[in-house]
Amino acid sequence: MTTWNKKLEIDLTTGEHRTTELSDEFVRKYLGGAGFTSRALYDEVGPDVDPLSPENILAVAPGILVGPSVPTGSKTTFGFKSPLTGGYGKSIVGAKLGDQLRNAGYDLLVIRGAAAEPSLLVIEDDDVRIESAEDLWGMDTFEAGKAIKERYEGTRTAVIGPAGENRSAISMIECEDRQAGRGGPGAVMGSKNLKGIAVRGTGKPPVARPDELEDLNKKWRLETTGRGDIEITGTGDATVDVQYGTGEAFDAKNTELGVFPTRNWQSGYFERAYERLEDPDNDRVSLDPRYWTEEYVETKRPCPYCTKPCSQFFEAEDTQYGDIAVDGPEYETQYALGGNVEVDDIEAVAKANEICDRLGLDVIDAGNAIAWAMEAHEKGLIDDDTVDIDADFEFGNAQALLETLERIARDEGTLGDLLKDGHAAAARRLGGGDEYAIHVKNMAPAGFEARGIKGMALAFGVAPRGADHLTSCLYALEMGGNFWDFENYDRLRMDGKALALKSMEDLMMVYDQTGVCKFTRGITLEEGVRGLVNAATGFDYSRSELLSVGERAHNLARAFNVREGFGREDDLIPERFTEPVPNGPNEGEFIALDDYERELDRYYVARGWRTDGVPLRGTLMDLDLPDVADEIGVTSEVTA
Secondary structure (H helix, E strand, O other), X not given: OOOOOEEEEEEOOOOOEEEEEOOHHHHHHHOOOHHHHXXXXXXXXXXXXXOOOOOOOEEEEEOOOOOOOOOOEOEEEEEEEXXXXXXXXXXXXXXXXXXXXXXXXXXXXXXXXXXXXXXXXXXXXXXXXXXXXXXXXXXXHHHHHHHHHHHOOOOEEEEOOHHHHOOOOOEOEXXXXXXXXXXXXXXXXXXXXXEEEEEEOOOOOOOOOHHHHHHHHHXXXXXXXXXXXXXXXXXXXXXXXXXXXXXXXXXXXXHXXXXXXXXXXXXXXXXXXXXXXXXXXXXXXXXXXXXHHHHHEEEOOOOOOOOXXXXXXXXXXXXXXXXXXXXXXXXXXXXXXXXXXXXXXXXXXXXXXHHHHXXXXXXXXXXXXXXXXXXXXXXXXXXXXXXXXXXXXXOOOHHHHHHHHHHHHHOOHHHHXXXXXXXXXXXXXXXXXXXXXXXXXXXXXXXXXXXXXXXXXXXXXXXXXXXXXXXXXXHHHHHHOOEOOEOOOOOOOOOOOHHHHHHHHXXXXXXXXXXXXXXXXXXXHHHHHHHHHHHHHOOOOOHXXXXXXXXXXXXXXXXXXXXXXXOHHHHOOOHHHXXXXXXXXXXXXXXXXXXXXXXXXXXXXXXXXXXXXXXEHHHHHHOOOHHHHHHHOEOOOOOO
């Protein structure tokens, strides 16, 4: 098998650690990655646990295909109870740390408790220790990561910045140019006084059928790169190019599809980003990467084992915002720190990206918090005394964006304190403005304007961790009309999306369990991933069994939220999605609540859940989750 069957458990309160065994049955049921973290989270963190208490855990699990040179096999899952949503937390990152964790002999790391002082967890094969990080506390993520790697040669790191230290609910974990961003995992580390994790491993995960796996690796190198002989390594040094990264479809999403969120989701069309190109005296560069990669990007820093590097390392000196050096901006950054706050200067967006990465903020929730605050200020809900920054606090003001990000991360001033836990929390504190706080379960959506891609409204609504696109990747089907087993889908229709959504959630969970990047989802699909898993593990999953592994983990995530008190009302969409789009390709489009509720019913049926969103006992039993069935499973009747 391609697993060590080992779980490393750390108690930061006592300083003790131990290694325990994972059974073959456990591995076959949950596979790795998000399967392992979901099971650990359900088992160990109950509804009485505060997300920022020592009783919360941070579970870290590389996908089962991380390590044996599988093309794009890089993804590691961080699992936790979310400080942002109060529910299921999952954040996935192409982390070199995950690769080293598997090389060190561990498939799952579970961190409990809280250290008495700022600490660093160091794992070098079977040498596990907790050391002081007093001198690192207060450093930004770039400084801290560099200092740790110099101190412990050959290690790979995961660190938090000031935002995590200040327990911001929108803080992330920085993993060497990659971020575990969503749901507030940085705050969980900060609450544990854990500044960072450093890992070095000298082994290599075992493989059941190495010759077969290598043949498949060669096949998928060829499929993903056009070059079957390319060498890929855990350092992420593949040379194959994806020219514009995740922003390559920016123009299509904005001007053709009209699904690029703009001005706090008031529209899906950022017209100004293109008007500026017609002005020969305007020497700034559009958000569209076709116009800026040649000028600003000279290198890529891909994830481990990458054959489709979406990385764009942006460098500029002596700009009006100072020197800039950051991996990005990716599409979600272009939306959240660009269109949604109406900043159309790529240098400003890149600088905002760097501030978030350095200080430890999730770009999506940070950008949405500021967009909400700008609209709230515009409408008089936030007064001038609250906006205690130097720049004019209004849409399109890049300096206001940059100053506010600094305030949020450092928890400085009235505005920083208001926004540090996201815009849903800010609206509750102010007692108003929730109608333009765009979120599901307190989490801001990814950059797909749902009124022009209506199945994504349902995908945002039901995703366990909040308004998330990667739980399903349904946008891949809707924007193209065809994907995997589904054809001829109309992005402007709500009905008929439930079954496809359920199926794609199960498939994407398998990607999260294996660690294969979803950037290859249209290439490897289920068949390709299954072949790789079977060669690596020797389990010889059938199609239905492998997809059931994904379905099982997804139901665990739902069960966790049900136990926390989440219900159908938490699967509803933001009010703004029900308002007509004012301009652009989707002018006049909106989500009709009756249509949404009808498709939500169909989704619950497809999932085998009751009409209030609680999984049926029979569904959980069929998925071999008898303990979960006993705890939260219900009959088909809805009690009054």
